[in-house]
Amino acid sequence: MYSELVYPYPFSRELFRRLNQFFSMPSLNESEGLFGSLSSGELATNVWEDEDAFYVEMEVPGIKPEEIDLSIIGTELQVKITGPHENESKNVRYLRRERTFGNTVRTITLPLDSAPKELDASIESGVLCVRLRKPEEAKVQKITVSPK
Amino acid sequence: MSLVETKNNTALQTNQESTVPEKSFRIPPVDISEYENEYLIEADMPGIKEENVDIQFHQGELRIRGFMDVPDEKNQKRIDRYRQFEPADYYRAFRIGESVNAAEISAHYGDGILTVHLPKAEILKPRKIEISQK
Numbered sequence: 001m002y003s004e005l006v007y008p009y010p011f012s013r014e015l016f017r018r019l020n021q022f023f024s025m026p027s028l029n030e031s032e033g034l035f036g037s038l039s040s041g042e043l044a045t046n047v048w049e050d051e052d053a054f055y056v057e058m059e060v061p062g063i064k065p066e067e068i069d070l071s072i073i074g075t076e077l078q079v080k081i082t083g084p085h086e087n088e089s090k091n092v093r094y095l096r097r098e099r100t101f102g103n104t105v106r107t108i109t110l111p112l113d114s115a116p117k118e119l120d121a122s123i124e125s126g127v128l129c130v131r132l133r134k135p136e137e138a139k140v141q142k143i144t145v146s147p148k
Numbered sequence: 149m150s151l152v153e154t155k156n157n158t159a160l161q162t163n164q165e166s167t168v169p170e171k172s173f174r175i176p177p178v179d180i181s182e183y184e185n186e187y188l189i190e191a192d193m194p195g196i197k198e199e200n201v202d203i204q205f206h207q208g209e210l211r212i213r214g215f216m217d218v219p220d221e222k223n224q225k226r227i228d229r230y231r232q233f234e235p236a237d238y239y240r241a242f243r244i245g246e247s248v249n250a251a252e253i254s255a256h257y258g259d260g261i262l263t264v265h266l267p268k269a270e271i272l273k274p275r276k277i278e279i280s281q282k
Contacts, residue, residue: 044233050225059233061192061260091183098177099192111229126194126260 043081043104051140054110054132061099061126068128070121075112077119077132080105112138173239176214176262185273187248187266193238194260201257203264205250212262214238247272 046057056077060068062084069080081104110116116132123129176191193201193214200215216235244250244266252267 045230046228046233047230048226048228050227054229059192059194059260061194063259087181093182094179095182095187096178096180099179099190100177108230123259125196126192 043106045106045108047108049134053134054116056108056128056130056132058106058128058130059126060123060128063123063126063128065123068121068123070119070130072115072119072132075110075115077108077110077130078105079108079128079130114138171237173237174234175240176212176238178240185268187268189242189264189266191238191240191262191264192260193257193262195235196238196257198257201255201262203253203255205244205253208244209241210244210253210264210266211241212238212264214262
């Protein structure tokens with residue numbers, strides 16, 4: 001039916017990731033300290049913070065809000081996903097299968113001493129965004145230097 | 149399963165045209181399935197808006213692109229702790245044989261998945277042939 005066009009460039013980070021995934025090698029980017037490796041079936045996740053909160057962004061294409069279960073266990077955020085579900089139609093023949101199916105549990109440990117204060121979450125265009133407000137003691141306290 | 153379906157088509161080809169995005173892009177994972185009357189391409193392209201999806205069919209080549217909005221850079225106090233994906237455009241192209249009715253290709257985007265319907269050309273659709281009595 002088709003053949004896929006292959007291009008020698010650009011050598012993107014995504015291509016690195018997919019190559020590493022294929023050969024089950026640790027990510028080359030890990031040496032930079034910031035970029036994590038992604039094992040097969042794992043949902044790509046970014047974690048960042050600002051003064052007030054931690055933010056977790058996870059790629060969950062095809063997942064409905066009701067298929068996601070978020071819970072805070074101590075200082076860990078646990079994301080349980082039931083799906084996406086495979087097409088079980090008998091009238092289908094797959095020519096190529098690269099997408100990931102099945103249930104997933106992912107636990108993200110937050111660098112906190114106590115549980116986050118509040119959690120709110122939303123999904124937009126297949127990306128789950130979770131905001132975890134920091135407890136007061138975890139926020140940076142600013143001290144003003146007053147002149148004598 | 150072979151990565152390249154060779155039954156009805158030629159081997160891998162390299163595009164010599166200048167339509168390949170020049171900046172870094174992500175290659176979305178796809179499922180390609182065949183039904184009685186159509187082929188279906190489903191591509192995981194999370195994080196983009198429907199209006200930023202661009203699908204072109206030109207001279208037997210299907211190109212799918214998704215343009216990622218530049219993230220808000222106003223938050224200067226953002227500190228990255230862990231990164232496994234980058235906000236980059238998506239791009240992937242397929243050489244489609246004559247087994248598809250190109251005029252009837254349709255697509256929709258929802259929940260981060262792009263679905264492209266490629267109806268089979270009439271010649272490939274199963275036809276029941278009645279046996280007439282003499």
